[in-house]
Amino acid sequence: MTGVALLGLLLATAGGLAYGRQRFPVAFWLLFGLPLAWGRFLSTYGSTMVACGLAVPPSRARALAGWAVGRREARPVPPRIRRLGGSLTGLRVRLRLPGGLEPADVTAASSRLRHAWGVHAVHVVELGPGVVELRMTGYDVLRDVRMPRRLPSGPMVVPVALRDDGTAFVRNYREIPHALTLGANQSGKSVYQRNLIMNLARLPVALVGIDCKGGVEQIPYAARLSALATDREQAAELLDALVGEMEHRFALLKECQRTALDSPDEEVASDIWGLPAYVRPVPVVVLVDEVAELFLSATKKDEERRDRMVANLIRLAQRARAVGIYLEICGQRFGVELGKGAATLRSQLSGRVVHRVNKQTAEVGLGDISSEATTAATAIARDRVGVAVAGDASGGWSHIRTPLVSIAETAAVCRAHAHLVPDLPALDRHRPSARGEEDGPAEPGPFPRPRSGPE
Numbered sequence: 545m546t547g548v549a550l551l552g553l554l555l556a557t558a559g560g561l562a563y564g565r566q567r568f569p570v571a572f573w574l575l576f577g578l579p580l581a582w583g584r585f586l587s588t589y590g591s592t593m594v595a596c597g598l599a600v601p602p603s604r605a606r607a608l609a610g611w612a613v614g615r616r617e618a619r620p621v622p623p624r625i626r627r628l629g630g631s632l633t634g635l636r637v638r639l640r641l642p643g644g645l646e647p648a649d650v651t652a653a654s655s656r657l658r659h660a661w662g663v664h665a666v667h668v669v670e671l672g673p674g675v676v677e678l679r680m681t682g683y684d685v686l687r688d689v690r691m692p693r694r695l696p697s698g699p700m701v702v703p704v705a706l707r708d709d710g711t712a713f714v715r716n717y718r719e720i721p722h723a724l725t726l727g728a729n730q731s732g733k734s735v736y737q738r739n740l741i742m743n744l745a746r747l748p749v750a751l752v753g754i755d756c757k758g759g760v761e762q763i764p765y766a767a768r769l770s771a772l773a774t775d776r777e778q779a780a781e782l783l784d785a786l787v788g789e790m791e792h793r794f795a796l797l798k799e800c801q802r803t804a805l806d807s808p809d810e811e812v813a814s815d816i817w818g819l820p821a822y823v824r825p826v827p828v829v830v831l832v833d834e835v836a837e838l839f840l841s842a843t844k845k846d847e848e849r850r851d852r853m854v855a856n857l858i859r860l861a862q863r864a865r866a867v868g869i870y871l872e873i874c875g876q877r878f879g880v881e882l883g884k885g886a887a888t889l890r891s892q893l894s895g896r897v898v899h900r901v902n903k904q905t906a907e908v909g910l911g912d913i914s915s916e917a918t919t920a921a922t923a924i925a926r927d928r929v930g931v932a933v934a935g936d937a938s939g940g941w942s943h944i945r946t947p948l949v950s951i952a953e954t955a956a957v958c959r960a961h962a963h964l965v966p967d968l969p970a971l972d973r974h975r976p977s978a979r980g981e982e983d984g985p986a987e988p989g990p991f992p993r994p995r996s997g998p999e
């Protein structure tokens with residue numbers, strides 16, 4: 545009888561733990577996972593590193609010292625632990641690699657380390673020459689996204705999503721000025737853009753929207769937009785105005801450089817960030833939703849407009865970084881099928897975020913970054929909406945997922961920060977209020993009745 549009761553208790557405990565692990569991964573990790581993982585890590589560190597091929601033969605001096613204390617065999621030397629830390633998502637261990645090991649060796653062994661220490665994943669980040677950080681996650685942090693409490697900040701730094709190593713994925717416009725976001729239908733592109741808009745809305749920047757699907761994606765955020773184009777005609781005019789603004793800013797930059805050259809104390813600025821705050825123009829982020837719409841052309845007149853828009857986009861992508869105009873381009877695809885100019889424009893967009901896509905689009909988005917990243921993007925499961933592969937020109941990539949935010953939440957943040965819409969006379973004509981779009985889309989009219997066909 546006692547045995548049956550004990551067995552019942554054991555099964556109930558195991559069931560409770562399994563349920564708790566699924567429902568409350570953070571609490572489970574802190575209560576059970578963290579102490580267990582520490583215990584396992586500290587007690588098996590040396591032997592695990594040797595078993596995973598991450599230890600080197602000892603130096604002659606060390607071997608001699610071992611022999612002097614009566615050790616017959618010289619033990620291999622694992623990387624020295626520099627720093628240990630725990631967090632809400634996992635463990636962090638900083639290692640100094642001994643001569644003969646390189647970060648790629650540790651990366652290659654990450655899957656073996658993960659199994660040895662019983663953690664969800666081990667990510668290896670190179671911090672400097674010979675120093676790596678092991679970021680171990682105790683559970684799948686992308687299942688229920690919670691952004692870290694302490695986020696990186698800076699003049700044009702925007703946290704957008706969570707990386708699979710538990711750190712924040714940020715868009716740093718001064719480091720990576722232009723980016724491309726790709727994804728199939730219902731893969732999470734709009735939620736990604738929403739996170740961007742919501743975080744950019746709080747900064748002193750001008751936001752410009754180009755949404756040629758009638759503005760369905762961007763009209764809700766009109767209160768915070770300095771300009772909005774909802775069809776191709778408006779987009780063409782808006783891009784002309786943006787190129788005009790870029791030229792005007794270059795003229796200002798040159799003027800400031802001339803003054804600086806004349807006065808020996810002044811530093812010569814190479815971009816707007818080197819200018820004193822009182823003359824520095826406000827940064828502009830141009831958000832293009834569904835870029836393929838801009839590349840469409842049905843008639844000869846359309847074709848001219850399309851070529852003008854594409855040429856303007858390429859000009860902005862090639863030169864506008866120095867004057868604080870940044871491009872954030874989004875679409876379902878961006879291959880050669882879009883025609884002339886697509887490949888040139890794409891090559892200028894160094895930030896890449898690719899949601900679930902087919903093999904061809906993954907190649908387009910990540911092929912020039914890394915073949916592993918391309919494979920990872922095609923492997924994103926259909927039920928992992930919002931998960932994407934983020935890569936940059938340095939060849940680094942990681943899985944990311946945005947927090948799920950609604951249109952209403954984003955629109956509320958935009959309304960609350962409407963006072964931050966800067967004064968930009970060049971874009972006045974394109975302001976949503978000038979077009980009567982500030983209050984959201986107009987009421988839809990009645991649906992047309994289907995024409996009755998022959999009985």
Ligand SMILES: Nc1ncnc2c1ncn2[C@@H]1O[C@H](COP(=O)(O)OP(=O)(O)OP(=O)(O)O)[C@@H](O)[C@H]1O
Binds near residue numbers: 727729735947
């Ligand atoms: N990060 C996320 N976390 C959880 N769910 C998400 C996330 N991103 C998107 N989703 C879910 O997927 C749905 C589709 O996302 P979204 O509208 O962003 O896709 P999309 O790629 O823009 O689609 P479309 O191309 O059809 O406009 C959302 O309504 C939301 O329920």
